Amino acid sequence: MAGNYSLQDLDLVMRVAENGNMSEVARQLNITNAAVSAAIKRLEASLNVSLFERTTRSVRLSPAGQAFLPHVQQALGALDSAEAELRNMQTLVAGEIRLGLPSDFGRNLMLPWLDAFQLQHPAVTIKLYFSDFMQDLYREGLDVVIRYGELKDSGLVARKLCNNRRTLVAAPSYLAQHPPLTSLADLLQHNCIVFYRNDRPYTKWGFHQDGKWIEVDVSGDRSADDGDVVKRWGIAGRGIIYKSRLDVQHELETGELVEVLCGHYEGQSTDIFAVYKERRYQPYRLTVLLNFLTQTMA
Incomplete structure (x- = not known):
């Protein structure tokens, strides 16, 4: 002794x-x-x-x-x-990373980025967990979770990866078959596809307009707790969707979706954050991944 x-x-x-x-x-x-x-x-x-x-x-x-x-x-x-x-x-950039992702953002944007990351760091293994519910890092044993919006959890660290906002979009086929929209109030007369957030329907769509915060209580004939499904319905011409700009950027570029009431409002902020546990010794592989995502999303 x-x-x-x-x-x-x-x-x-x-x-x-x-x-x-x-x-x-x-x-x-x-x-x-x-x-x-x-x-x-x-x-x-x-x-x-x-x-x-x-x-x-x-x-x-x-x-x-x-x-x-x-x-x-x-x-x-x-x-x-x-x-x-x-x-x-x-x-050493090696070892396992357990990563939680929103469904739409994870499948359609993160997968190719993670492929590029692993090409640079082949000793890293990645396990992905998709969910549009609020994932619990401790209970689910995750290293990092990608989330929309500000962090409210105590005992966690949030690193902002990029700026982002929601935007109203619809397929050209839907807009061609329904009355034109000239104001946010016109949303009440349209089929709005609703997304569930944390087991609750997100029916009060919020906007900044003329320096004020306004909410429109929308409704529609379908809803889902999976953001990717909501986007697919929008592309198929089933109704108007209010989605993260990043999630629909590709479809806007291809013309599968078009912005509705562009210039009439500013969408709700949904900045992208990486959320992880606060600890004294952060594995270097996580630091490298977070730096990579920040640079890529910039």
Whole structure:
């Protein structure tokens, strides 16, 4: 069992044994002779032996010291090796990442990005968990969850990956068969496809308009708790959807969807965040993934 001494005391004793001179060790470490002498005395008192034979000019190991020093060298060497291994683990991009993703964003945007990430870091394995419900990192054993909107959970860390807002979109086929929309109030006369958030229908669509926050209580003939399904219904011309801009960016570019009431409002903010546990030692693979996603989504 360790006595009343420290690793620093052991290190000083080993240095004195190697140099044969306390003053030289003190000079090298920029400490006082008294500090070196006190370290030796603490160790000797704890072990109840004399480790050095002292003269006016030098010190040398006693028989007890000669027997003890190899064990000190082995112990300190083992600690150095352990610290080096931990440093390597912290800088090695390898191991498993358990990642929670929203359904639409995860399937249609994240999958190709994660392919690119693994091409760069083939020693990383990724497990994906898709859900549009609020995923619990602790209960579900996840390392990172990608979420829309601000973090409300305590004990977690949120890193913003990019800005994002909701936008009203519909298929050209739907708009061609229904009355034109000239204001947000016209949504009440249209089939609005509703998405469930955390087991509740998101029927109050919120907008910023002329510096004010307004909500429109919409309704429709179908709803789903899967964002990807909601988008597919929108593409198929089944109704108007209010989706994350990132989720429909590709369809807007191809013309499968078009923006409705563009310029009449500002959509609700749904910035993208990576949420993870607060811990002292973050595995380096997670740091590298978060940096990669931030750069990619920028």
